[in-house]
Amino acid sequence: MTTSQQPLLSTAGIAKSYGPVIALTSVDLSVAPGEIHALLGANGAGKSTLVKILASVFDADVGSVTINGAAVNLKGPGEATEAGIATVFQDPALIPDLSLDQNLTISGLRHSDVVPWLERMQLADLDFGLLVRDIPLASLRLVDLARALAHDPQLLMLDEITAALTPEQADRVFDVMREWKSMNRSVLFISHRLGEVLRICDVATILRNGRDVAHLDLSGIDEAELVTAMLGEELARGSKAGSPDAAPSRQTLSDKDRGVVLAAKDLHFRGRINGVSFELRRGEILGVTALEGQGQNELFALLSGDHRPTSGEIEINGERLSAYSPYKAIRKGLVLVPGSRHDALLPQRSIRENLATPLYNRIGRWFSLVADESERVDGAVARLNIDTRAASQVRRLSGGNQQKVTIGRWLVSDFEVLLCFDPTRGIDIQTKAQIYELLKELARDGAAVLMYSSELREIPLVCDRVLVMYDGSIVHEQSAATATEEILLTAAHGLESAPA
């Protein structure tokens, strides 16, 4: 859908970093009037950051935004709305402890502005006196949409609005999108569901690692072609050839040493996890991958004792985990490297204290310091090659060194199963390689590792076997050595993999 028209909105060279983490490197995007434009990309590609910059929630570090041919410098979401941009963000933008009415008042809208749209969404009977926290997520998403529509925007941005909706509700959203198109207005649509993207969208911009890597006309493209485009040609070829480092032989453990150490049996959790079962053996690195929000966060929270499963069991060395708390899980040898370093580090304490903290979690260890604390800490620092020049407060360390500290704390105490949630997210390539090597070493020494990764390329580099989750279930399992990115990405979208 190439048009000679002036674009409704265009960007040039948008870049954004959060401290040392680069979210967007350079993005050019152009949305024509009367166009439903898909914004696609893997987790962390920068989609949501771009949306927030366009909605003027964040300022870009570099780059320009042009609306209807005029360069704009929007200051805050209010000005974006005035400029004709309305957004439904990935998370509901409503205050949970206020009623719907009060929320609408805060955003400067009247009842009569949103009611017609809610009727269109078949939510006319929604009680506006209800607290937002008591309203189901799907309804809130539609309220968010009604709120955006009430501003009568030229450009409607929808960030994963359909993820929480039923197919019928999603259809109503699509109807509105088509209506917007018919009025020669535009929609920027983000979704991981490629089927609906192809059904509803005209063109797509694909982001990878914070750059726009492809601009596609979606007419006549099928899902497989879209997946290939998302991977990029070079990478698709690379993933087919497999990595030279793939499938390191790890036969140093004899068969009898490779017993099952962790078993999940039909785990369920509040509709977010629906019957997950798997076994993890000593010396094995089991990968888990999924698109965002497919239950992987909850699975790791269950395994680390942070949540109690609605039903199902977790067994460690054949013993049932009966009480659920991180303390119990840790005592059984099930330890977590959380996805966010903010959840793992004591930012104002030293490397030493960060590393040694788990040694003291039981009361029996409260009365003194462990005699060999120094040796243990020094051992972990040396093994992980942690840069100790800013050792007095770990908040001053680089992201890579911080991540080493979060892993290192489990080298200082003992564990059986290491649960790693996206351990290499946002860190430099050299540290990534060190972490891969460490995980393999730990497995060689007899530990079991369960690693979630949002970066598909990592899976064959590190893992022996891989599970793919979709919608709270494991939909695919295979040897990691033969796991190409196409296979994984296809499975992660809940699609049947094409026969090889």
Added chain:
Amino acid sequence: MNEISSTAPPEEATDEPLSIKLSIARQLSDRPQIVLIAVLVALIVVTAIIEPNYLSLAGLRNSAFFAVPIGVLAAGQTILMLTAGIDLSIAMIATASAYIAANQSPNGAAIAIILGLLFGIVAGTANGIGVGIFRVNPLIMTLATSGILLGLFTGWATTIFAGSTRMHDFIITLGRGTFLDGNVPWSVVVWIGVSIFVLLLLRRTGYGRNLYALGDNPIAARLSGTRAWQVLVVAYAISGLLGAVAGLLMGGRIGAADLQLAGFLLLPSVAAAVIGGTSIFGGVGTYTGTILGALILGVLQSLLTFLGAGQAVQQVLYGTIVVGLSWMYSRLAAAS
């Protein structure tokens, strides 16, 4: 893969030589003691200039008498502030413990001291159960405890505790007695004992590690297996115990129990910890700093007395110090 390396996050400034400004900020936020000692010495000099007699053992002893109960109470505040908590009931616990000790003084010093201290532990444990198990905000919990105790003891002062309000001689000796020709107060010895206990607790025990961890990042502490409620119940109990110790020393110094005994020490006890660099947001602070903070307040009190400033001016000054230093330390932490 080169995609990634081109977008690899840059290493933080730790790899480059630090700017002078940054390294000074780091030094100050990591080791505020150096500045505190300088401030303490400067205050002593200023006081000595205004009142030359101050630089005698007698003069310094007066500062010590004032600093000791603050230092002991501030030990409790330090421990709790490390967990991002606070004890607004500590001065009332001190007063109440003094009442119990005075009431029991006819039964002997040992009984009086043990029951006084026991009361502190019980009241502190109640705070700890509220904060640690029922997740009541520490400000609210300890403020409520303080109110309850004040009410109870106001009523009991004329009933249950209508008997003895005079402290046992041994407690009076601890409170205002001296040795080495009247130069060293016994209360300083008690404070030294408390200091050794608290310094070891914070620096040389697993419990101390849990305290700092919990205050710095409760989520990370939980994921490391720290059970917050256990740590908190013990922390508040220790704070209650320290309150009782301070109460006995204060009661001993006055010679009798009194409902106004320790209330005016609440703000200075928070001030001493804040001056010493303990963050009210948890995770940062040392008792060494707090000791210096208490000494600074002790000298300051002498200075104000020489200048003829009353209780009211002192309280205004303590409040100002708390606000000003909290702001300064948070600026320092952010800059480093």
